[in-house]
Amino acid sequence: VLPLPGCQAQRELDELSDQVAKLRVHRQSSMRMGALLEKEQAERERLAEELRVLTKRSQIMERRLLRKDPSWANKTTRAHGQTLDPKREKVERGRFIMPT
Structure with missing residues (x-):
């Protein structure tokens, strides 16, 4: 028996129509993925910007701490090979001692 053309x-x-439906679903999911x-x-860009701001802020705080209390440098900067002038330290601490 031959199938009817209809x-x-x-x-x-x-x-x-099944294929069209599958393609629609695929397109929607790929749009969601996009x-x-x-x-x-x-989010990555926002976090990078936040990190940049916090790094800058911590550098500013570090400089302020060093200005207020140079002995604080013993814990950080001296470990990286930088030394502060001991006479300058005394001036910054407010106890100026005449160099002999």
Whole structure:
């Protein structure tokens, strides 16, 4: 028995509509993935900016601490090979001692 031409056309139409539905789902999921990637990128940029700001702020605080109390440098900068002038230290501490 030969299948009726209408049935064959209907079957092909059903297959095509299934494929279209699958492609729509795929497109939607890939659009969602794209949106997620954009969000991640924005978050990464925000965090990088925050890190930059905090680093700058910590450098400023470090300089202020050094200005207020140069002995604080013993814990940090001296470890990296920088030394402060001992006479200058005494001046900065407010106890100026005449060099002999």
